[in-house]
Amino acid sequence: MLKHAPEPASAATRLRPSLFAAVRNFAYRAAGIDLQEGKQLMVAARLWKRARAHGFPTADDYFAAVQRDPGGALEIDLIDALTTNFTSFFREPAHFEFLRARILPQLRLRSSFPIWTAASSTGEEPYSIAVTLLEELGADAGRRARVLASDISTKVLDRASAGIYPEERFRSLPPDWRRRYLLRGTGEQAGNYRFRPEVRNLIQFQRINLMESLPLEDRFPLIFLRNIMIYFDRPTQARVIAALTEKLEPGGYLFLGHSESLNGISHQLDHIQVAIYRKPGEWGA
Ligand SMILES: C[S@@+](CC[C@H](N)C(=O)[O-])C[C@H]1O[C@@H](n2cnc3c(N)ncnc32)[C@H](O)[C@@H]1O
Numbered sequence: 043m044l045k046h047a048p049e050p051a052s053a054a055t056r057l058r059p060s061l062f063a064a065v066r067n068f069a070y071r072a073a074g075i076d077l078q079e080g081k082q083l084m085v086a087a088r089l090w091k092r093a094r095a096h097g098f099p100t101a102d103d104y105f106a107a108v109q110r111d112p113g114g115a116l117e118i119d120l121i122d123a124l125t126t127n128f129t130s131f132f133r134e135p136a137h138f139e140f141l142r143a144r145i146l147p148q149l150r151l152r153s154s155f156p157i158w159t160a161a162s163s164t165g166e167e168p169y170s171i172a173v174t175l176l177e178e179l180g181a182d183a184g185r186r187a188r189v190l191a192s193d194i195s196t197k198v199l200d201r202a203s204a205g206i207y208p209e210e211r212f213r214s215l216p217p218d219w220r221r222r223y224l225l226r227g228t229g230e231q232a233g234n235y236r237f238r239p240e241v242r243n244l245i246q247f248q249r250i251n252l253m254e255s256l257p258l259e260d261r262f263p264l265i266f267l268r269n270i271m272i273y274f275d276r277p278t279q280a281r282v283i284a285a286l287t288e289k290l291e292p293g294g295y296l297f298l299g300h301s302e303s304l305n306g307i308s309h310q311l312d313h314i315q316v317a318i319y320r321k322p323g324e325w326g327a
Contacts, residue, residue: 057086061102065089068108069124072117073194074253074278077124088123122197126273129163131215132170134268134300140318141171145264145295146178148325154186158262160252160286161270162191165202165245166211169237171266172244173223184240190258192250203247205237252282261291263325268317269299280307287311292323 065085069075077085086101093104096116108116132138149155157175159168168191175183193199206227212220212235223241227234250256252270265286271279283296287310290296298304298317311319 057082057089057101061089061105062086065105065124068105068120072253073121073125073251074282075124075273076275076278085124089120092120092123118196122195125195125198127163127195127198129166129269131166131211133166134317136300136316137266137268137297137318138170138174140297140315141174141264142178146175149263150179150182150186152186154188156188156190156260156262157264157266158190158192158258158260158289159266159268160192160250161267162193162198162202162247163195164198165191165205166207167191167266167268168202168245169205169241172237172241173219175244176223176241183244187244189245190248190260190262191245192248194249194251196249199247199249203242203245205242206231206234207236208234252285253278256285256289258289261289261294263291263294264297265290265294266297268297269302271298271302276307279304280309283307283309283311287321290321291325292321293325294321295319296321 062082062085066077069077089101089105093099093101096104096107096119098104098107105120108120111117157171159171162168168189171189172183175187175189179186191199191202193202212224220235223238224235225238227236250258267282267286271282274282283304286296295314296311296319298319300317302317304311304313304319309319311321314320
């Protein structure tokens with residue numbers, strides 16, 4: 043095991059411009075993430091943390107090893123470290139109200155339908171969708187609906203598929219919601235809650251990098267692509283929207299984050315309301 047060099051007092055000031063440029067290039071190529079100059083501090087801190095975790099004496103040595111391992115565990119680990127995973131249950135609640143009031147009355151007439159959340163982070167978004175489905179469709183949700191939750195980060199997908207969250211994550215939600223959809227942890231899990239199997243069983247987790255060709259046969263009546271476009275530059279946004287438009291059914295909806303829009307990129311979707319877009323065409327049966 044290599045001895046760790048002590049972390050410099052100010053790692054950011056020690057990140058050579060050429061190393062920052064190389065990491066920036068790596069993040070763009072691997073994940074489409076556009077790390078602006080203002081992200082230097084964040085990049086330096088995360089690079090040092092991963093270098094130390096893997097036993098490398100310097101950030102340069104660590105990054106050189108990442109580059110010798112394209113597609114390997116070191117590369118995936120660094121992508122995990124450079125992505126921003128903030129999320130919460132029922133984030134931007136207007137979308138869940140739109141799903142409940144405008145979309146599910148149509149979808150419930152079908153024998154089956156899939157919903158895709160394409161940057162699902164630690165799972166709060168797909169679990170919020172699954173709970174909305176159970177609230178509206180009851181036991182039928184399990185027979186008819188399926189939620190595909192994908193992300194580039196294997197670390198967040200592992201946490202999401204476990205479905206375990208500390209109690210404070212649920213504070214703003216109705217107490218009877220906890221009783222119906224969660225199991226209280228005991229022993230080592232005291233203070234945590236886990237989603238009940240009927241909620242977890244609605245969701246499938248899969249690593250999908252939106253920069254690569256999409257490994258999906260389905261077309262979806264609804265895709266969540268929320269709070270990820272802000273990390274992409276315009277050409278990347280345009281490419282991702284074109285690829286996801288292909289995966290939408292005619293008449294299908296795309297949700298972006300509330301601070302995101304398709305202004306400035308060419309696309310084929312109709313704007314319905316803030317951060318909600320629809321592909322022209324009729325709903326399938
Ligand atoms: C800020 S979170 C958004 C979570 C959730 N959609 C929400 O709105 O609360 C952004 C997520 O995008 C994921 N991400 C970044 N680049 C990606 C890519 N190229 N392909 C797929 N997911 C990516 C990150 O790993 C992160 O979990």
